[in-house]
Amino acid sequence: MKKFALMLLLMLLFVVVLPGHGQAAAGQNKILLDGQELTAGQGVPVENVNNSIMVPLRMIAENLGYKVDWNQTSKTVTIEQQGKTMQLIVNQTAASVDGKTVILNTAPLLRNNTTLVPIRFIGEQFGLTVKWDNTKKIVELITPQVPDPNIDTGEGNGGGGGVVVPPGEPASNLSMINGISFNENRLSIALEGNVQPSVSKMSGPDRIVIDLPNATFSDVFGSGQALDPNLNGKLEITDYPDVSGIRYSLYSTDPYTVRFVIDLNTAKNYSVDISGDSSKLIVVDLNAQSTVDTSTQPGNSGRKLVVLDAGHGAKDSGAVGVTGKYEKNFNLAVILKAAELLKQENKIDVVLTRSDDTFLELKDRAAMANNLKADLFISVHANSSGSSAASGTETYYQREASKALANVMHKYLVEATGLSNRGVRYGNFHVIRETKMPAVLLEVGYLSNRKDEALLFTEALQNSVAASMVSGIKEYLGIQ
Ligand SMILES: [Zn+2]
Structure with missing residues (x-):
C-alpha cells in the first residue's frame, strides 16, 4: 500500500x-x-x-x-x-x-x-x-x-x-495455428511451428479428437474463423453428411494444448497427413475406408477456401515509399482487414499465408494454397517505379485460368482506390504462376509516388480495398 x-x-x-x-x-x-x-x-x-x-x-x-x-x-x-x-x-x-x-x-x-x-x-x-x-x-x-x-x-x-489468456507457461516457442478449413471431407489445419498431433477416435457420440500440444491460436486465426474471448469456436458444417460440425478451443494452458473435435453423424475412419517445414499443414482425412459406412462421399459443393497472401514480410520490406513507409506493412494491413470481412461470410473459409511481420519464401506461399486445395489465391502488393510520376492500380494474372478472376477483382479494386486504371496485366510472378487455382496479384498503387503512398497508408483506403476484395471474391465465386 x-x-x-x-x-x-x-x-x-x-x-x-x-x-x-x-x-x-x-x-x-x-x-x-x-x-x-x-x-x-x-x-x-x-x-x-x-x-x-x-x-x-x-x-x-x-x-x-x-x-x-x-x-x-x-x-x-x-x-x-x-x-x-x-x-x-x-x-x-x-x-x-x-x-x-x-x-x-x-x-x-x-x-x-x-x-x-x-x-x-x-x-x-x-x-x-x-x-x-x-x-x-x-x-x-x-x-x-x-x-x-x-x-x-x-x-x-x-x-x-x-x-x-489464462496463465500457463510463457507463450514463447508455441506453435501458432493460423487457420482451418473443411473441404472434401478433410479437415486442414494450417500452422507455424513443430507439432506432433495426437489424433483419436471416440464414440458416444462419435467424434474424432485432434490435440495439438504446445500450440495456441495466432491472432489471425480469430480474423479468419469464429473465436470467442475464451478461445473457443465452431465451424458450421452443412454440406457433408458424415460431419455435424467442428469445434475447437484452447483446451489447456498447462501445458498449452489446442483441441479440435470433428463431430460425426456416423463412425468414420481417418488418416492423418502432415506436410511442410516451418509452415505446416495437418490434414485429417475422413475419406479413408470406413468400417461402418463403406460409401464415401467427397462432396465439394460446400464452402470455398480463399488463401490471402500479404506480400513480403520481416527482412523483406518490399518497396519502400517516398517517405520511407514499407510495402510489407501496407500489404499486411489490407490482408488482415479483408480476412476480418471474409470471416462474416458463411460460405467462405480464409487462410492467410502470413498474419504478422514474418518472412515466408514464395514457394511456401504457393505450396500452402496448393496443399489446402484452395479455390482462390489473392496476393496483395504495392508497386514502385523509378519515375515518381507513375501512379495507379494494376491487377496481374499469369495463367489463362486466372484471367477471369483478375478482371473481376480489378473492376472493384480500381473503384476502391480511385487511382488511375493501369489495367489487368500479365505478370510472371512466382505465387500466381506456381499456384494451381485461379490466382491474382494486386498492385494497389505506387509507393514511389507521394500521393499514392499517402493514400495507401490511410485507414479509409485500406478498408475500401479490403471491401473491394471481398466483393470481387464473392462475385467470382457466385456467392450472394
Ligand atoms: Zn511487392
Whole structure:
C-alpha cells in the first residue's frame, strides 16, 4: 500500500512538474488522470478507432510514468510497470502480457511516425479504471483507492478491450495455428511451428479428437474463423453428411494444448497427413475406408477456401515509399482487414499465408494454397517505379485460368482506390504462376509516388480495398 501511494505521488508529481507539455491534445478528445488533463504530446491527437481510444505512446510514458520502450525495427512497444511487462506490436492485435498472449480489439497503429496505443487496455492492465464519455469525448483514468494485488488476469471479458489468456507457461516457442478449413471431407489445419498431433477416435457420440500440444491460436486465426474471448469456436458444417460440425478451443494452458473435435453423424475412419517445414499443414482425412459406412462421399459443393497472401514480410520490406513507409506493412494491413470481412461470410473459409511481420519464401506461399486445395489465391502488393510520376492500380494474372478472376477483382479494386486504371496485366510472378487455382496479384498503387503512398497508408483506403476484395471474391465465386 505504501509503495503504491509513493508511486502514485511520483506519477502525479511527474505530471505537475512538466509544464512544457501543458497544452491540450490537438484533437477534441481529452484524457483526464484523476481529474487532471493529460497531454497527448507531439501534436498527434488522440483517436477513436473502432471504439478504442488510441493515444500516443509518449503520453503513457510522460504522464503515467510507465517505462516505455520502442523498437523501431520490429515496431514493438514494451511497457513495464509494477513488475508487469506488456508488449504490443504495430498493426497486430496479438499482444502479450507477462508472456501470455492477449488479443486486442484494436491493434496499435502509426500516425506521422507516432505510435498510438489503446489506452483502455493498457490502463486496465495496470489497475486503472478507464471510462469514456462519448458525448464530451473524454477519457477518464482513475487510479484505485486500494490497490488490488490480484488485478492481473481474469477481467478480460469486461470492457477491457482485450482478452487475457489464462496463465500457463510463457507463450514463447508455441506453435501458432493460423487457420482451418473443411473441404472434401478433410479437415486442414494450417500452422507455424513443430507439432506432433495426437489424433483419436471416440464414440458416444462419435467424434474424432485432434490435440495439438504446445500450440495456441495466432491472432489471425480469430480474423479468419469464429473465436470467442475464451478461445473457443465452431465451424458450421452443412454440406457433408458424415460431419455435424467442428469445434475447437484452447483446451489447456498447462501445458498449452489446442483441441479440435470433428463431430460425426456416423463412425468414420481417418488418416492423418502432415506436410511442410516451418509452415505446416495437418490434414485429417475422413475419406479413408470406413468400417461402418463403406460409401464415401467427397462432396465439394460446400464452402470455398480463399488463401490471402500479404506480400513480403520481416527482412523483406518490399518497396519502400517516398517517405520511407514499407510495402510489407501496407500489404499486411489490407490482408488482415479483408480476412476480418471474409470471416462474416458463411460460405467462405480464409487462410492467410502470413498474419504478422514474418518472412515466408514464395514457394511456401504457393505450396500452402496448393496443399489446402484452395479455390482462390489473392496476393496483395504495392508497386514502385523509378519515375515518381507513375501512379495507379494494376491487377496481374499469369495463367489463362486466372484471367477471369483478375478482371473481376480489378473492376472493384480500381473503384476502391480511385487511382488511375493501369489495367489487368500479365505478370510472371512466382505465387500466381506456381499456384494451381485461379490466382491474382494486386498492385494497389505506387509507393514511389507521394500521393499514392499517402493514400495507401490511410485507414479509409485500406478498408475500401479490403471491401473491394471481398466483393470481387464473392462475385467470382457466385456467392450472394
Ligand atoms: Zn511487392
